[in-house]
Amino acid sequence: MAHIYVYSPSGAVRDRAAFRRGIKRLQTMGHEVEVDPDALAAWQRFAGDDATRLAAIERAAASGADVALITRGGYGLSRLLPQLPWRALARAAERGTRWVGFSDFTVLQLGLLARGQTVTWAGPALCEGFGASDAADAAEGHGAVKAGGPDEIMLACFDDVVSGASEGTGWRLPARDVATLAGRPAHLARHAPLWGGNLAMVQSLLATPWWPEVKGGVLFLEEVGEHPYRVERMLLQLLHAGVLARQKAILLGQFTDYRLNGHDRGYTLAKVVEQLRSQLKVPVLTGLPFGHAPTKVLLPVGAEVDLLVEGREALVLWGHMH
Amino acid sequence: MAHIYVYSPSGAVRDRAAFRRGIKRLQTMGHEVEVDPDALAAWQRFAGDDATRLAAIERAAASGADVALITRGGYGLSRLLPQLPWRALARAAERGTRWVGFSDFTVLQLGLLARGQTVTWAGPALCEGFGASDAADAAEGHGAVKAGGPDEIMLACFDDVVSGASEGTGWRLPARDVATLAGRPAHLARHAPLWGGNLAMVQSLLATPWWPEVKGGVLFLEEVGEHPYRVERMLLQLLHAGVLARQKAILLGQFTDYRLNGHDRGYTLAKVVEQLRSQLKVPVLTGLPFGHAPTKVLLPVGAEVDLLVEGREALVLWGHMH
Numbered sequence: 001m002a003h004i005y006v007y008s009p010s011g012a013v014r015d016r017a018a019f020r021r022g023i024k025r026l027q028t029m030g031h032e033v034e035v036d037p038d039a040l041a042a043w044q045r046f047a048g049d050d051a052t053r054l055a056a057i058e059r060a061a062a063s064g065a066d067v068a069l070i071t072r073g074g075y076g077l078s079r080l081l082p083q084l085p086w087r088a089l090a091r092a093a094e095r096g097t098r099w100v101g102f103s104d105f106t107v108l109q110l111g112l113l114a115r116g117q118t119v120t121w122a123g124p125a126l127c128e129g130f131g132a133s134d135a136a137d138a139a140e141g142h143g144a145v146k147a148g149g150p151d152e153i154m155l156a157c158f159d160d161v162v163s164g165a166s167e168g169t170g171w172r173l174p175a176r177d178v179a180t181l182a183g184r185p186a187h188l189a190r191h192a193p194l195w196g197g198n199l200a201m202v203q204s205l206l207a208t209p210w211w212p213e214v215k216g217g218v219l220f221l222e223e224v225g226e227h228p229y230r231v232e233r234m235l236l237q238l239l240h241a242g243v244l245a246r247q248k249a250i251l252l253g254q255f256t257d258y259r260l261n262g263h264d265r266g267y268t269l270a271k272v273v274e275q276l277r278s279q280l281k282v283p284v285l286t287g288l289p290f291g292h293a294p295t296k297v298l299l300p301v302g303a304e305v306d307l308l309v310e311g312r313e314a315l316v317l318w319g320h321m322h
Numbered sequence: 323m324a325h326i327y328v329y330s331p332s333g334a335v336r337d338r339a340a341f342r343r344g345i346k347r348l349q350t351m352g353h354e355v356e357v358d359p360d361a362l363a364a365w366q367r368f369a370g371d372d373a374t375r376l377a378a379i380e381r382a383a384a385s386g387a388d389v390a391l392i393t394r395g396g397y398g399l400s401r402l403l404p405q406l407p408w409r410a411l412a413r414a415a416e417r418g419t420r421w422v423g424f425s426d427f428t429v430l431q432l433g434l435l436a437r438g439q440t441v442t443w444a445g446p447a448l449c450e451g452f453g454a455s456d457a458a459d460a461a462e463g464h465g466a467v468k469a470g471g472p473d474e475i476m477l478a479c480f481d482d483v484v485s486g487a488s489e490g491t492g493w494r495l496p497a498r499d500v501a502t503l504a505g506r507p508a509h510l511a512r513h514a515p516l517w518g519g520n521l522a523m524v525q526s527l528l529a530t531p532w533w534p535e536v537k538g539g540v541l542f543l544e545e546v547g548e549h550p551y552r553v554e555r556m557l558l559q560l561l562h563a564g565v566l567a568r569q570k571a572i573l574l575g576q577f578t579d580y581r582l583n584g585h586d587r588g589y590t591l592a593k594v595v596e597q598l599r600s601q602l603k604v605p606v607l608t609g610l611p612f613g614h615a616p617t618k619v620l621l622p623v624g625a626e627v628d629l630l631v632e633g634r635e636a637l638v639l640w641g642h643m644h
Contacts, residue, residue, distance in 0.1 A: 011585075012585070012587075014585060042587070043587075044586065044587050044588050044589035044593065045551065045585050045586050045587060045589045046589075075551045075554075075555065078554075078555050078558050078559075079554075079558065079597070081558075081562060082562070200555075203525075204555055204556075204558075204559050205559075206528050206529040206559070206563075207528040207529045207533075207559070207563035207565075208559060208562035208563050209562065210562070211529075229367065229397045232397075232400075232401075233397065233400050233522075233526055234526075236400050236401065236403075236526075237400075237526050237527075237528070237529070237530060240403060240404070240530040240531065240532070241528075241529035241530050243529075263333075263334070263336060263367050264366065264367050265334075265364070265365075265366050265367060266366050267366035267367045267368075271366065275401070
């Protein structure tokens with residue numbers, strides 16, 4: 001059982017049913033859930049004005065919780081970067097608070113990494129992760145729009161992080177990925193810092209004081225609602241800035257909720273990956289189960305990892321993290 | 323009468339009627355139009371594969387034309403940045419070829435600026451600018467979807483550039499802009515390099531070798547189809563990177579074709595501008611008639627300009643450019 005502090009650093013929570021389901025789910029799992037007083041605040045599109053959200057983040061840092069969990073992403077942390085309580089955030093992590101979130105939260109995670117070695121967790125948010133409606137709810141209500149409740153793999157990974165048993169993750173690579181690895185050692189990286197998150201948020205830190213200058217790392221990226229040409233433009237910026245060539249490997253997670261159109265004529269996300277590989281010696285692996293999709297592993301941003309490929313299996317290993 | 327070379331460096335031309343109308347319009351204006359052999363090439367979403375588009379750009383540079391005009395923007399120049407014939411582009415400009423375009427073309431313009439003092443023109447593209455259907459065409463065809471033909475102001479500005487008579491531009495400021503200028507001199511900038519273009523394309527060059535390190539400049543920005551929160555995120559990146567504070571003034575052009583939604587609750591583009599001004603001492607002027615809208619002035623990217631505000635009128639002056 002863990003003490004989980006739930007707070008809202010970014011967008012306003014509009015789906016209160018998902019919010020309540022998420023809290024109930026965490027409680028059912030045996031956790032003690034502490035809800036920030038402004039978790040449901042709303043101002044314009046944000047979960048309260050900038051001062052309100054800053055104060056919520058400060059309370060999360062002071063909570064002494066085992067896990068500080070965002071309610072949702074959206075947009076809002078970019079506005080707070082110059083004022084974020086970086087030392088308090090790092091100190092909370094040192095004292096054992098695991099910062100968990102994704103999407104907009106990426107900028108806080110990478111900002112911490114730019115300022116030191118603080119490890120945070122790329123993982124679910126309360127509403128989309130733990131608040132996913134289950135089959136019973138869906139059947140009662142408006143039909144089976146979203147069936148199944150929280151994803152079992154995500155829940156198991158979260159449990160592992162909370163209990164300190166999280167040691168790594170693995171997934172099955174597409175055959176074409178394996179073909180591109182011919183001639184490389186199975187062990188693609190050793191003691192390499194793992195970093196990344198949402199591609200647009202990673203991009204948004206380039207040239208700012210919160211950009212982490214990671215060399216020899218394993219960079220993971222995911223995106224939602226962006227057409228492949230926009231994904232390519234962002235990847236090319238990272239390529240042209242020299243960021244990709246300085247890594248040991250690039251891991252592409254889930255790229256979801258975009259739509260090809262009649263103008264594309266065969267241009268697809270697979271073509272983007274192919275084009276990227278043609279310009280980069282660093283291996284690019286796809287299919288990492290992380291992104292704006294229910295099945296999401298938890299990844300320790302800032303931790304040193306080993307990356308191995310055994311047959312069609314990719315493994316990212318970080319040992320025990322306490 | 324000018325020699326105008328029409329070529330396609332970015333997206334494939336799909337609207338062939340607009341393409342034909344644009345050429346006819348330029349011819350009616352008395353110009354000699356030379357069409358690149360691959361102006362209508364198509365490969366995936368691009369106007370030909372990368373080698374095809376590079377060759378078209380090289381032909382435009384070698385054409386000796388008075389104006390090299392893109393058929394359209396879209397996406398594609400980011401892929402060519404490492405291979406673009408920068409010297410040939412600059413030499414063509416020195417010999418009198420005016421490079422004209424906008425949107426995706428921004429990266430070529432700023433890349434040239436990063437490598438030297440080459441002046442290019444932010445202005446229309448063939449299809450959207452000169453190929454706009456006029457009232458008669460619309461009445462004949464599918465109804466008055468787009469009435470009016472090419473914008474008169476754009477045509478007049480284009481004529482001025484072609485004849486060497488272009489000296490500056492002016493527009494009427496919103497009253498709230500004027501209020502923010504209280505206490506400042508009327509002459510906001512002298513001999514300041516004018517630069518900018520499409521915001522997403524400007525952003526996409528940050529931290530790359532094609533980023534122009536302009537200090538004491540006048541930076542203009544426009545955007546299309548981006549929600550205000552995304553515009554804000556891009557502006558904040560430029561702010562956090564120190565780019566905005568190094569300029570004499572920021573000119574915001576047209577921000578078009580986005581949609582607010584129920585989640586915004588009073589968050590608007592005006593709020594984004596207000597938020598930006600609260601964090602920046604440099605004056606921010608809005609309403610510049612430039613962007614993805616028919617009324618578009620031509621702006622000399624890389625030229626030295628004076629910026630004046632007289633009452634509600636803003637003036638950007640560059641004197642004669644030959």
